[in-house]
Amino acid sequence: MKNNILKISIYGKLKETLAKKRLSLNIIVGSLIIVFFLVISIFATSIAPYDADEMHYDNLKKPPSAQFLLGTDRYGRDILSRVIVGSRSTLLMATASTFLALIFGTVMGAASAYYGGRLDSYFMRLNDIMMSFPSLVFAMLVIGVLGASMLNGIIAIAIVYTPRSLRVVRSQALNIVHLEYIDAAKVAGESSLYIIFKEIIPNLWPTVIVEGSIRLGYAILLTASLGYIGLGPPPPTPDWGLMAYTERTYMIDNPWPVFAPSIAIVIAVIGVSIFGEGLKDMLLSKLSRSKGK
Amino acid sequence: MNKFGYFLIKRLFSTVLVLLAISVLIFGITSLIPGDAVDLMLGGISLQSVGQETVNELRHQLGLDLPLYHQYFNWLVGLLHGNLGTSYIFHTPIAPIISNRLYNSLLLAVPAVIIMIVVGLVSGVLSAVKEGSKLDYIFSFLGILMLSIPAFLIGTIFIYIFAVKLNWIPAAFNTIDISSMTLWESVAIYFKILIFPSLTIAFGSIAYISRQARASMIEELKSNYVRTAILKGVTYKRVVWIHALKNGLLPTVTVIAFNIGQVIAGTIIVEVVFSYPGIGNLIVMALIQRDIPLILATMIVISSAVVVSNLVADILYSKLNPKISYS
Numbered sequence: 001m002k003n004n005i006l007k008i009s010i011y012g013k014l015k016e017t018l019a020k021k022r023l024s025l026n027i028i029v030g031s032l033i034i035v036f037f038l039v040i041s042i043f044a045t046s047i048a049p050y051d052a053d054e055m056h057y058d059n060l061k062k063p064p065s066a067q068f069l070l071g072t073d074r075y076g077r078d079i080l081s082r083v084i085v086g087s088r089s090t091l092l093m094a095t096a097s098t099f100l101a102l103i104f105g106t107v108m109g110a111a112s113a114y115y116g117g118r119l120d121s122y123f124m125r126l127n128d129i130m131m132s133f134p135s136l137v138f139a140m141l142v143i144g145v146l147g148a149s150m151l152n153g154i155i156a157i158a159i160v161y162t163p164r165s166l167r168v169v170r171s172q173a174l175n176i177v178h179l180e181y182i183d184a185a186k187v188a189g190e191s192s193l194y195i196i197f198k199e200i201i202p203n204l205w206p207t208v209i210v211e212g213s214i215r216l217g218y219a220i221l222l223t224a225s226l227g228y229i230g231l232g233p234p235p236p237t238p239d240w241g242l243m244a245y246t247e248r249t250y251m252i253d254n255p256w257p258v259f260a261p262s263i264a265i266v267i268a269v270i271g272v273s274i275f276g277e278g279l280k281d282m283l284l285s286k287l288s289r290s291k292g293k
Numbered sequence: 294m295n296k297f298g299y300f301l302i303k304r305l306f307s308t309v310l311v312l313l314a315i316s317v318l319i320f321g322i323t324s325l326i327p328g329d330a331v332d333l334m335l336g337g338i339s340l341q342s343v344g345q346e347t348v349n350e351l352r353h354q355l356g357l358d359l360p361l362y363h364q365y366f367n368w369l370v371g372l373l374h375g376n377l378g379t380s381y382i383f384h385t386p387i388a389p390i391i392s393n394r395l396y397n398s399l400l401l402a403v404p405a406v407i408i409m410i411v412v413g414l415v416s417g418v419l420s421a422v423k424e425g426s427k428l429d430y431i432f433s434f435l436g437i438l439m440l441s442i443p444a445f446l447i448g449t450i451f452i453y454i455f456a457v458k459l460n461w462i463p464a465a466f467n468t469i470d471i472s473s474m475t476l477w478e479s480v481a482i483y484f485k486i487l488i489f490p491s492l493t494i495a496f497g498s499i500a501y502i503s504r505q506a507r508a509s510m511i512e513e514l515k516s517n518y519v520r521t522a523i524l525k526g527v528t529y530k531r532v533v534w535i536h537a538l539k540n541g542l543l544p545t546v547t548v549i550a551f552n553i554g555q556v557i558a559g560t561i562i563v564e565v566v567f568s569y570p571g572i573g574n575l576i577v578m579a580l581i582q583r584d585i586p587l588i589l590a591t592m593i594v595i596s597s598a599v600v601v602s603n604l605v606a607d608i609l610y611s612k613l614n615p616k617i618s619y620s
Binding site: 125128129130132133134135136137140141142143144145148217221224225228229230231241244245248251252255258259262263265266269270273274 | 323452453579
């Protein structure tokens with residue numbers, strides 16, 4: 001049972017937007033920044049001028065120079081190389097956890113809206129309880145149990161963000177489950193799983209994508225914060241948050257080991273958030289608020 | 294009023310239920326930590342030198358050989374009596390540590406909330422009044438920037454400028470002991486030093502409130518009663534800041550309550566940045582050292598703070614909005 005009338009294809013929307021030249025500055029700048037970081041993290045080891053863990057013992061805590069563009073840290077490691085390679089840890093953790101949270105949130109949110117009743121109220125109660133923790137605190141608790149590592153960080157952030165995605169997806173799915181084509185699918189004898197995965201979820205894509213891109217910005221900040229308080233990947237991993245913490249005692253000699261990774265975080269978050277805002281205006285235009293946003 | 298009383302009781306009851314559920318969740322998750330208190334106390338000492346019997350004895354004393362639900366019940370009863378157990382890293386009862394640290398943290402967080410509300414509301418209202426103007430765009434750009442900067446960067450910038458470069462404040466605050474100070478001394482030290490971590494905490498949440506205030510104020514300023522008031526000759530300032538803000542505040546209250554969680558998260562980070570002896574640093578230490586009773590205690594305190602602030606926001610919201618039906 002295919003019903004394409006209500007299907008909102010992202011590809012179609014994109015084409016339409018391009019044709020109308022409605023592609024906002026947000027999306028252009030945002031995607032440029034995202035592509036920039038994507039390229040950097042993929043080719044990190046070839047771009048980085050030095051090995052990120054190589055210690056130059058005769059150049060400890062050096063300010064920026066021609067040899068070391070952003071200076072060196074207390075072990076004489078090149079900061080620029082560490083920031084470049086560190087993009088992998090931070091961005092991978094943020095992206096993977098957002099992705100997992102979106103998958104679980106979407107499936108559970110769609111199921112919750114479709115089945116309603118007891119399942120829905122269980123999910124919502126559990127959601128309320130989990131969301132009464134600030135996301136950082138709950139992620140800290142999960143990592144405290146599992147131990148600090150990159151994988152556990154991904155799991156923790158995914159657990160924290162699943163209820164938040166679930167809530168957004170569910171509220172959108174509630175608008176869909178009462179539409180005629182869902183009833184038609186039911187009458188045609190389609191299974192519940194088929195309806196959830198083939199009829200409901202495909203129509204939630206705009207919501208899911210916008211939620212994902214906004215969520216990713218928060219995830220980068222959360223990953224960095226966890227790294228900063230020592231609950232991210234353990235040293236000597238070149239993690240942005242961890243670098244900002246461990247090098248702060250030596251700021252008097254060279255503040256760049258602290259500021260360079262922090263600025264990288266800010267740029268990445270800005271890129272992702274304005275991209276998300278742009279997507280929101282484009283895909284969910286009827287929901288977007290007045291001009292100037 | 295009767296209806297309101299009913300609403301209040303219902304809301305209080307559900308808050309107690311949520312708190313109970315949270316305590317179960319925290320206890321359940323924490324019990325998954327590999328190794329128990331006895332393992333932690335033994336530390337590096339080998340099992341042979343102590344003897345299995347001593348270990349069993351110790352477990353029995355601490356009630357760790359009981360089934361989990363029984364342990365939970367014991368813990369909950371202790372909690373309700375204000376007995377939070379003994380910390381394994383400090384070797385002292387937890388309740389006094391927590392109350393001490395909580396006081397320190399509140400000294401940062403409460404002014405942060407005030408700063409956040411005042412700055413957020415004022416900037417939001419100003420950009421709503423001047424919607425589409427240069428000022429609006431500047432505020433909107435600043436808002437994106439503020440939401441994208443991690444709290445630890447703001448704190449680090451403060452430390453770099455005011456501690457490293459200007460030498461106004463110490464680079465680490467762990468030597469500051471507020472609990473032994475009189476009220477006036479703590480106020481003095483607040484404005485001299487602690488205002489920086491407070492500003493850092495407020496920084497991250499201002500933009501949320503500003504955005505919400507702007508959006509609801511734009512709605513309000515378009516409404517008929519605003520036009521009527523202006524036509525009746527009420528000054529524009531008064532219309533904006535008294536008439537419209539009173540209604541525009543409603544949705545903003547919810548956002549403020551939501552941001553209490555943000556403020557708590559911010560406080561944790563900021564305390565780590567400034568090495569400040571508050572509850573945030575305590576929770577990080579407890580988690581890294583796996584001090585289970587301390588983890589349980591700090592987590593329950595923090596989540597209760599969020600739940601209670603949500604309750605207060607709900608009550609405030611229903612008080613502000615006479616239209617709301619208490620259902």
